[in-house]
Amino acid sequence: MSPEMTSSVAQQGAADTARRSSAEIALSVEQASYAYSASARQAPTFTLEATSFHARQREIIAILGPNASGKSTLLQLVAGTLAPLSGRVQLDGFEISRLDTRTRAQRVAMVQQESPLIFPVRAWEYVLQGRHPYGRTLRFETDEDCGIAMNALAQVGAEHLRDRWMDKISGGEKQRVILARALAQQPLLMLLDEPTLHLDIGAQVDLLERLRHLAEENRYIVAVVTHELNLAAEFADRVVLLHRGKCLRVGSAAEVYQQELLEQVFEAPLAVEQTASGRPRVVVRGKNTQ
């Protein structure tokens, strides 16, 4: 690392504390695109075309689309693990993919389907992993780290799971502990990749209500990749609809959920109902009701 970069990293760190309490922080994705190809000479096998959207603190963005629509690619661009081929993906004015790994982990947290654990850990040790980007070389945790981790467990209502083994708790409980680890990272931007997968409907609603609440309380920017159209309509401030690598619409659920558009994108007979709350509801039209 060049001395120039090291000092800029230190400055960023010092600026972080001030920033969290003062000015509005924004995520801005501008004309970001990406292409996968098997090798440099071959035509790309998948392309995410220029996509733009913006998000402010306390906002929840849902990224929607059928399989292979580019949701995961977009999420990786926002997480900074992929650098856009063109365009910009910036958090608080910094290009996310150019941040060094540790600084990025202090600002962006990712909740995703976990790889199976080879050696079991207890829930509180798992949550403490979220403090990793803040540690020094050998990273023995401080009392402060432990306090933050316990606080994170409390925020997701999982204090009672503290001493349980991660492989011995239910799917919904596990998802809450994983969320707590992301909270312990104290990020600005919280990303979730299909967090409701494998959860029953009660746990799904519980998780999203918690997320809504946490976004308010901790002033996170939240982006969720999901298949659940109705949950997205209920909890997201804005939705980004992707289809075959194209960003079709960005807007509120009421704006984006239009019967023809959804039917075309998801290739299923769907109907959109307007509810009293103004949030649309998507139902499947049975073939024999036509």
Next chain:
Amino acid sequence: MRPVTLRRVLWTCSALAAVLLVVVVLALKLGAVPISVTDLALSLGRVAIGRSDQLPSEYSVIVFGLRWPRILLGILVGAALSVAGTGFQALLRNPLADPYVLGVSSGAALGAIISLIASPQFPLVTPLAAFLGAALTIAAVYLLGQREGQLDSGTLLLAGIISASFLSAVIMFLMTTLAGRDLRGMAFWLMGDLSTPLPAGLRWILLAGLLGAVAAIYTTAADLNLLIAGEREALHLGVDVTRVKLVVYISASVLTGLAVSVSGAIGYVGLLVPHVMRLLFGSDHRLLIPTAALGGAIAVVLADTLARTIVAPTELPVGAMTAMAGAPFFIYLLRRRLP
């Protein structure tokens, strides 16, 4: 509540060092010529006050000429193999990884044998050749162990076992066609053997390489805790995955290469010891790596003492002892993982 503190690491290591001391005293005492504890204490006392010239000559030869260098070698080799095993388990995310099972030891042995045949006048080239053999083998096993772009646990183990068997065949071929003259000695060495005295310069290369490689792996200890839970997760938690994997890959290969070049292929130490340490002290690498080093030293010195005494005055290769204990343990771990 905290998972691991520096104080806990130091206390645990002190306790294990005390156990190691007891084992070393036992190893000095036991053997084809048993020596009483009083005599041993007297001899050690005389050495301590700098009057080793007053030692009875036969004790001096047996204890300090034969047993002591062998115990030292056992300590170094045991620590190296055990830390290498811990490193490979984290790197490959596979609890069954071990330098011997993965064929890395055979690769190192092949490298060592080629250098011994090609340039017997330069014994210091041997550890370098063994390192290269180890590094190439683990790279090959890593590539062969993938299935549809993903590292697959079963495929990886099979790739290791196949590589080990192929490399052993090449070693046998080289030994019978080229070496010829000292077949029994080499066969003994291949099984893992601590009785061959080290060339003078090698001792320091071994010590420096070992300390350097263990220290390098230890700097990644906190990262390994996350890496073992998955590369994607580790990346999002601020681990520089590429760098950590490279450090562990090179260091674990150095450790295996060094250990094999001085003692042959002693198997299962890198498998058995880290698992016992996990059962005793948990799986946090900040505690696991130093305890595995000490535990490996204890295990190899114990195994070698048994190998010297069980059918005394005949000696067994120490690798035979560790394999007899380690292979059943490997099967136990394999069965436990199946649903």
